[in-house]
Amino acid sequence: MENIHIRCPKCSWEPDGRPHWQCNCGTIWDTFSTGARCPGCGKVWKYTQCVDHNVGGCSATSPHLDWYQGLDDVVNKLKEEMEESWSKVKTG
């Protein structure tokens, strides 16, 4: 994973490892630590919202996979694996 860079496709904000995302089941977590899957209910969030302006983001919503940047083959492999794992669970 060392060649993969994660950042907001709109404003280039980089996730800081903190739990900025909340599922509608109430779970709050770092969506990039689980490949967009809620650890509470297992729901996958195909779209990820950037954090608010007051913590450096832009609040824009982008496809989760668009946040991943890096060597194309590495990123494409990761995206394939993620999409395959998503196909087994409910998505939103």
Ligand SMILES: [Zn+2]
């Ligand atoms: Zn959930």
Ligand SMILES: [Zn+2]
């Ligand atoms: Zn942003």
